[in-house]
Amino acid sequence: MARPNEEVEALLREYADLIAITGGDAFKVRAYEKAARAIGGHPEDISRLDADGLRDIPNVGRSIAEKVVEYLRTGTVSVVEERRSRIPAGVRELVAIPTLGPKKALRLYEDLHISSVDELAAAIEADALHDLKGFGEKTQENILHGIALLRQAGGRIPLHLAMDAAEDIVAELSEVKGCRRCTYAGSLRRMKETIGDIDILVAAARSAPFMDALAALPSTAEVIAHGAKKRSVRTTKGVQVDLRVLPPVSWGAGLQYFTGSKAHNIRTRTIAVRQGLKLSEYGLFDVDSGTSVASRSEEDVYARLGLPWIPPTLREDRGEIDAALRGELPELVTERDIRGDLHTHTDLTDGLAPLETMVTAAAERGYAYYAVTDHAPNLYMQRMTDEKILAQRERVRALDGAHRGMRLLHGTELNIDPEGEVDWPDEFLAGFDLCVASLHSHFDLDRKAMTRRLVRACENPHVHVIGHPTTRLIGKRPEVDADWDEVFAACARTGTALEINSQPDRLDLCDEDILRARQYGAKFAVNTDAHSVLHLACLRFGVGTAQRGWLTPKDVVNTWPLSRLRRFLRKDGSV
Template sequence: MRNEEVARLLREMGDLLELRGESSFKVVAYRRAARTVESMKEDLEAIAGRGELEAIPGVGKAIAGKISEFLETGRIEARDRLLQETPPGLAELLQISGLGPKTVSMLHQKLGVSTVAELEVAAREHRVRRLPRMGPTSEKNILRGIERWKKRSSRIPLGVALPLAQEILGHLRKVEGIGDLNVAGSLRRGRETVGDIDILATSPAPEAAIRAFVSIPVVEEVLMKGPTKASVIVEETIQVDLRIVDPRSFGTVIQYFTGSKEHNVKLRHVALSKGYSLSEYSLTRLADGEELFFDREEDLYHHLGMDWIPPEIREDEGEVEAALEGRLPRLVEPSDIKGDLHVHSDWSDGRHSIEEMVRAAQGLGYEYMAMCDHSHGLGIANGLAEDRLREKMELIRGLNEAAEGFAILVGTEVEIRADGKLDYPDEILSECDVVVASVHSGYHQREREMTNRIISAMESEHVDVIGHPTGRKIGEREAYEVDLERVLEAAARTGTAMEINAHPSRLDLNDRWSRRARELGVKLAINTDAHSTCGLSAMEYGIKTARRGWLERKDVLNALGLADLMKYLERG
């Protein structure tokens, strides 16, 4: 996205120059160049390679030099200098929706405002409304913009972004003429958090598609609306961008905007090595300048002599080399999952009965499900005392006699106590089909203590899976201190599976450690930890994390059919 990066930096330089009171001609020149660069279809690197940057309308010698500097070094020294010379708070104020350089400059001069915090105080004290061209409405909008700015400082969890994107895609699919349609960016790659939501589409009537997009009920504010691109705010703070692109370039464009940046840089090097220049719109043969267009990104990768690379692993972590050598893994798919090995019912802290959870799992086409309610040590979750667990076992055995083509596995999520001992004795654990051992308390133990605690649990012949192994909750709670390398080595030695907890607030193990587990030969269980029937749908988040960890079907415990799973669980 070099064109967009350059356009953003040029626009930022124009704003900073205006803040400093520089010549309006210079300010306008930077903004005009930014608009031109942003709307260009050809990649700036290709133009620079031909020495034709100054031929771009609105780009003179000085700005061309700065563009060239960025393409070569990744920075513009003049822009960095402007930032250093501008009070940090003033540059930050420009990020508040609705505040341009003129307004920021006036607020600074008239009210002495230099930071967002100072502006908020001035607005709440009703000093802003007394300024020229301001008023109560402007003041209210400024406060609203500040609140959004505060919230946007944090990234959006995947569990929030994905359902929202799916809702928007659902609306767009109903728009007449919409053809290709998909999310891009870090959301398509399945990152656990994303900055915003990028959507790409094709349409013979782009302006009509844009009008339909900005009219979707969830849209709260339209930031920008052009003939082929629009940006809106939904859910108070989340920015969603839609681009309508040329159908013949859709494959190249979605590859480019899916990223990651590092992956795209590596792909450009591959293209250059084969005599091409790759931009977001086309592949240009350097020998004769002929442009090649791809409506499918698979065809682009194949043309470069590579296997198509799944979006989740486009992070420049060896995937390009593997694709060139034909050794990419066949990543786990939703259809590979045969069951869920960690769900809860209303016997402990779940919302639905075992029978209701079973019907929901059967509706997903599963062969089995393990009912793993909490052990008695977790009183806050209504954990089961031994007699209640035995009562539940009897119920499950009766339900299994009536079930056809589906197995309800007797399970437990047993607490790993602070000393590493388990919440149930071996006698009752031996009667369970699946034992998931987890930590829910004592998070502040030192790394060595926590590591030994978990390894001690894995030494039990009855423990099959370690649940949410780091205890983290994204955006809420950091992982406890634990030496995961030692834990995974112990898991490989004891044959204990590690969980990828698919709940979007956990995604634990994460992608990096899941890949390391795979390298050590440790099995992974992708479980939802569902506490309700709708919680079973979280499996898609776990699968995305597993794919980002390069996991194949053979690496996933619950990709085994029932017979093979039971053999594995009974291996001791």
């Protein structure tokens, strides 16, 4: 079950959709969308706030706060129920179809009672729209094409797939003659866990060569929009890519503008207006004279606004502007800060590579230390035994320091059973350098039982890290239902680190959970959970997620020197 913040976020987003579909005011739609984002990203449990406390959240005004209070008190909101009664939920599916907006979706429902993508496709195939004004042959053809693309794309793009596609395109366009700068922007640059579309920016004097080059890429399936400075294409995998070519002098302003988020940009534009300036993708201009006062670099733009440069991963309007104004932006953790990986697997269990191969690859990444943590016996399909794990320990000890001086830790990934117990007795667990404990089954326990289960694991003196804590799989499995505030407090109290699992289908903890856990003083471990050599490179996604959670090196235990890490692993408060 989602926590109250997420429930309310979903409710407000739904209400915004319903307003749009029923022809409501666009300003009102945007207001509810912004409030939904703010509540979803708020670190505190909103169920503990009254109306005044809710109004302290950015973009939450009196009317919205009253609706949230009503929902938290009754489980429903009367105005949402009224809108729902006017139109089936399936109509909202229609709005997601490219070229079909809210007005056309509403016409289809009111005139033909069409309330789903499948019904619309069937109606077009049956020629049921031929008498409907505004739905001529070409429009119907476009809608069918949009439906096919929607089904092909399957929604938002996972971060790693979007990154792969973007980096390939950037590499290709960077080779085009006249390219001064080229990079990706948007939510991808902000390292969001899923991406709606890919924004690519180029700085060049002429745009045409880059527009042509993008259209000619083997990965491009079709050009869907084009203009003098912008071209949009759909890739063979159904991903939309938007290319914008900027004058080199406008590079910094354009990069800031197209990185977003929208909410962050609204705040920066507001600051500009207060200073008699206008901020756009082309620069920061004096309103009276029209003179450009900053544009070449993001640093210049932010400095002219009286701000330090703000890392893209913070640009979500979650307090970064105010922190910047106070000079309190965090020095975010980076990949360079990570001294070692504390959760990895070999082919002794479900990994793909042998111990020596994984160790060699880790050493090549420049790690100071590296933990091997194969699965314990209660994950029965892995067939672990005492003899196997002890034999591995001997091999680990023999390899310790043999690869570029990298120190090895012998660990295991334990299974947290429904009662919070883990594999092996205390005396056996005491022989490991490091124990990661994770949920691998019984995901449907009720909140009280799940919370007790996780807290008990934290209280185990041999458990050092809670692996992929919520067990979510992005787009496939929701997080387990637990009182996370109680779990996070237990981690801080017991000196148990929370993992930020870098696998791109997990990214668990997510940024919002990190923000909450950080308030309790919990520590974190950014690990790859690598099951192959290639997985070691996923660290970048975990670090990006950690940055979105405002973490610094002092918050992340595997940025610490080995001597300090070993003190932390004693769980006696001696760090």
